[in-house]
Amino acid sequence: MEAVEKMIRERRTRGLQAYPEDFLQHLLMEEDRKSCEDEGLSLSDEQIKDNILTMIIAGQDTTASAITWMGKHLDENQEVLDTLKAEQLSLAERSSSKSFLKLEDLNDMPYASKVVKESLRMASIVPWFPRLALEDCEIHGYKIKKGWNVNIDARSLHLDPTLYNDPDKFMPSRFSDESKANCFLAFGQGRRTCLGMNLARAMMLVFLHRLVTTYR
Numbered sequence: 001m002e003a004v005e006k007m008i009r010e011r012r013t014r015g016l017q018a019y020p021e022d023f024l025q026h027l028l029m030e031e032d033r034k035s036c037e038d039e040g041l042s043l044s045d046e047q048i049k050d051n052i053l054t055m056i057i058a059g060q061d062t063t064a065s066a067i068t069w070m071g072k073h074l075d076e077n078q079e080v081l082d083t084l085k086a087e088q089l090s091l092a093e094r095s096s097s098k099s100f101l102k103l104e105d106l107n108d109m110p111y112a113s114k115v116v117k118e119s120l121r122m123a124s125i126v127p128w129f130p131r132l133a134l135e136d137c138e139i140h141g142y143k144i145k146k147g148w149n150v151n152i153d154a155r156s157l158h159l160d161p162t163l164y165n166d167p168d169k170f171m172p173s174r175f176s177d178e179s180k181a182n183c184f185l186a187f188g189q190g191r192r193t194c195l196g197m198n199l200a201r202a203m204m205l206v207f208l209h210r211l212v213t214t215y216r
């Protein structure tokens, strides 16, 4: 937070135009604009810092860990790696653009998508997420009181043998069958579903493509 504060101070002192047009820049610009137009709606420095921290933790750390786990699982599962490699090399042959993947290429990676999903299931990067009960309620016979913290235990769901056969086995093909509802919570669910879900998936697919088509 101190580092972000320092950056904000520096940018304000030197002027925003001296810096690249990045996310922080936009929050600072937005703040100036809003505070003139509509006092009360502008972002406070606290909120700007919170947003930057969210991007670092929610956006950067999560994807980096997910990619690391994916590398480990591929290394330990030669058959999966071979199937993935065959799909990606064939895509590289077909792709109209040889050096850069396009969005339509990402939609043409059925097996890699399953590798991504299976890695996310096994790693459960966000293992649980908290909720605060806003009123007394009852869920499946469990009485929950207003003010209680309830943690949604995604990891237990992801490793539940009644939902996933052989849950400790890395098996991307398990996602070929129609999946049951509410069993995959890697990106959460409902109103607070991950905002960066599609970006994260895209980054993981691009990473897989580069890894298996470029390295042995």
Ligand code: HEM
Pocket (backbone or CB within 6 Å): 054, 055, 058, 059, 060, 062, 063, 066, 120, 125, 126, 129, 130, 185, 186, 187, 188, 189, 191, 192, 193, 194, 195, 196, 197, 199, 200
């Ligand atoms: C593999 C990578 C990622 C995983 C596993 C992941 C997981 C999650 C989960 C489980 C939640 C819901 C938490 C809850 O319900 O309390 C969430 C929320 C969120 N994620 Fe991600 N995420 C990933 C990547 C990203 C990226 C790349 C970004 C942004 C660039 C991002 C931004 C956010 C934000 C802003 C929220 C809060 C949404 C809200 O509360 O309305 N995430 N993420």
